Amino acid sequence: MLKTGQQHISSLQDGRQVYLDGGLAGDVTVNPAYRNAVQSVAKIYDFQSAPENVELMTYEIPGKGGERANRIWQLPKSHAELVERRKALEAWTELHGGFLGRAPDHVASCIAGMYMGREVFEDYDPKRAKALSDYYEYARDNELYLTYVIINPQADRSKAAHEQADPFLSAGVVDQDAEGLTIRGAKMLATGGILANEVFVTCIQPLREGEEPYAVSFAIPMNARGLKILSRKSYEAAATSTFDNPLASRFDENDAVLYFDDVKVPWDRVFINQDIAMTAKQFHATPAHVYQNYQAQIRLMVKMRFLMGIAKKTAETNGVIGFPQVRETLGQLAAQNAMVDALVHAMEVKGTQRGEYFIPDRHTLYAAQVLTQQMYNGIIGTLRDLAGGGLIMLPSSIADFANPEMRALIGKTQQSPTTSSEGRVKFFKLAWDAVGSEFASRHTQYEMFYAGATFVTKGHSFRTFDWDRCTGLVDRMLDSYDLDDELAQLATAAE
Secondary structure, three states, X not given: OOOOHHHHHHHOOOOOEEEEOOEEOOOOOOOOOOHHHHHHHHHHHHHHHOHHHHHHHEEEOOOOOOOEEEHHHOOOOOHHHHHHHHHHHHHHHHOOOOOOOOOHHHHHHHHHHHHHOHHHHHHHOHHXXXXXXXXXXXXXXXXXXXXXXXXXOOOOOOOOHHHOOOOOOEOEEEEEOOOEEEEEEEEEOOOOHHHOOEEEEOOOOXXXXXXXXXXXXXXXXXXXXXXXXXXXXXHXXXXXXXXXXXXXXXXXXXXXXXEEEEEEEEHHHEEEEOOHHHHHHHHHOOOHHHHHHHHHHHHHHHHHHHHHHHHHHHHHHOOOOOOHHHHHHHHHHHHHHHHHXXXXXXXXXXXXXXXXXXXXXXXXXXXXXXXXXHHHHHHHHHHHHHHHHHHOOOOOOHHHHHOHHHHHHHHHHOOOOOOOHHHHHHHHHHHHHHHOOHHHHHHHHHHHHOOOOHHHHHHHHHHHOOHHHHHHHHHHHHHOOOHHHHHHHHHHHHO
């Protein structure tokens, strides 16, 4: 039976230790800081379990007697299957406009990618490989919503993790025994963690000799004993109403630092134990890094469409859609949107077989990351330019409409050739929440850095590009003429 929204809500009532505003948050499904975001996630599970969406959103698990699972766990064996999976991810993402950056499809893609490259784990340690394979199947069959924490606290960035004043500032192995590992220290950034069932813990940053205790890979429930979830400020809690904050009030997935206060991780949940080389290989020697970031580009593709809708409706609402300079601006935005869309499709068309699985093209993915990191800030700036003062010339809150005198004044001062005064205010409240609010600012930061700093994504692009094909063209051109031959020809001509 496919997971429903109510089942997911119930799964979050597990006693997890979430800290907010100086104390424990309690039941996150009813806390005003998180309850609407929980409901938004519940709706995507209701969507996938609705009978009319089963074919779109799920696939038949091979060898499981007709049992079905969400396509986020699907392991495509052809271009056609990869496209089927992408269509499911698109449909899910449209429910939140791309504003849940770490919805359930992201880390599921990471674990599925590791499973597709499980021979790398077999070569490392058959027991750890079995733990990974078993976990993939467990997470798939139980429809777990996973988040991950894969970077260390920033602290003194001039020093390695083991050189910090506290060697267990970053989460690492403090002990191991017949039962498993004991983990102490912090990891970031558990985006969506408060909404998730479990967390995948590892390190994507390069590690050096001496940092073996931090070179681990494992998964645990969000209510594991000793796991402390340190929530950032809740934008949902500060949202006065859905009308005033239509995105922040419903799609604040939150971010958190996780502190492992001597958390016990059983061996059947440990995929890598204190091995620096393997910690890097789990992402880059398997399809994991490509598969998880391919999902992120699908999400961004949908989010771009949403922002294009904001752009066009801004021009229409302000009555400037016919201005040549505005149409030029919208044309530029449309071209940028088409580029993101084309790159996602190109990843699929240029994909290749890896054993039995079909994997999106690695370099096209990294090219997309480089370009979209640079582009997102500019798009937000362009949307601000289009809107002008309309983004801030708004009533203070929905309560203004409850006052008859103020409502009449709103009718006089908030006018548009395409909608009512209420419609204009409603739209620009949404536009502000998408491009200018504190919630929007966090999203700009997220889009700039979720894939790593720009030098990281550019490094991936450099390493995966087919330079030989390009330099080969230059070499063939150089080989097509010769200095001595040219001199001989000049001498002959002179005679």
